[in-house]
Amino acid sequence: MIISNSKNFIYIHIEKTGGTSIEEALLPCLDWNDIIYGGTTFGNDLQNLYGKHFGYHHLEINGLWKHADANRIKNFLSNKYENMYKFATVRDPKEIMVSFYYYIERNLSFYKIPNDIKNVYYDNKLNDEILIVGTDVFTDDIRNKYYLDSQIDKTFIDGFIYKMITNKLKEVDPQVSKIDESVELYDLSTLNDNWKNILNKINVDKHISLPVLNKSNRSKNVKLQNETLQLIKNHFAIDYETIPLKTQVDWT
Numbered sequence: 001m002i003i004s005n006s007k008n009f010i011y012i013h014i015e016k017t018g019g020t021s022i023e024e025a026l027l028p029c030l031d032w033n034d035i036i037y038g039g040t041t042f043g044n045d046l047q048n049l050y051g052k053h054f055g056y057h058h059l060e061i062n063g064l065w066k067h068a069d070a071n072r073i074k075n076f077l078s079n080k081y082e083n084m085y086k087f088a089t090v091r092d093p094k095e096i097m098v099s100f101y102y103y104i105e106r107n108l109s110f111y112k113i114p115n116d117i118k119n120v121y122y123d124n125k126l127n128d129e130i131l132i133v134g135t136d137v138f139t140d141d142i143r144n145k146y147y148l149d150s151q152i153d154k155t156f157i158d159g160f161i162y163k164m165i166t167n168k169l170k171e172v173d174p175q176v177s178k179i180d181e182s183v184e185l186y187d188l189s190t191l192n193d194n195w196k197n198i199l200n201k202i203n204v205d206k207h208i209s210l211p212v213l214n215k216s217n218r219s220k221n222v223k224l225q226n227e228t229l230q231l232i233k234n235h236f237a238i239d240y241e242t243i244p245l246k247t248q249v250d251w252t
Contacts, residue, residue, distance in 0.1 A: 001038060001068050003077070003084075006031035009202040010081070012088040013039060013067055014178050015171050016099040018188045019089060021211050029204045038066025067171075069178040085201055086183040089191060090175050090243050092251045093236035094229065097161045097172070098222050104160070158228045165235045174239045187249040 002011040002023060011026070013019035023039030030036060036043040047066060051059045059065050064076055074081040164172050179185070186194050192210060199206050224232075233240060244251050
């Protein structure tokens, strides 16, 4: 998340939509009176300082953090919010859910897993491994609430998606719920094509390149079960109905 007072723009970082790359690219353009949480090393350091001082749970519930939504930012900025250019990146929900799976798989070894949690995922690669959905600011006691298990045909990725959605984790709330009508949307699949346009709107040097960060080592041919695809379509129905009309990117 970026709130740039110096250049009068806000970037809303929706989960798994390329936000880290955008924040890393724009960090050199920010000034001392700008706010950046998460994404970059600098942004994570700032977020952690506030978290350690005020409490991570309080930070997420009442403060600003990496994935603060439009309403939270608006409450923070008050009337100033309306006069700032706001944009966010969005993504086909199917791709978001697959990206979550590979992100957690990649970072599994970095999380301290409590021994008393017995809910597990199963597949040939991670048989009997214990997995928790981790986020950047959660402490162990809070993270315990976010464990997932998989029992759908012993299929790892489908079970993961099933539990993330049915457990109603806010990380996978519809993208529309995290923005408002004043936020301009850019589909991740066409971000490179729109990058110069974004830089122009936020009055930033057009020669700044967009790095590719946090890219998962995912399989190129991920096939989800029909039941999983329908679950995603139902859960993200409002995204499918409204976002493609704004971005002109077909998600079918």
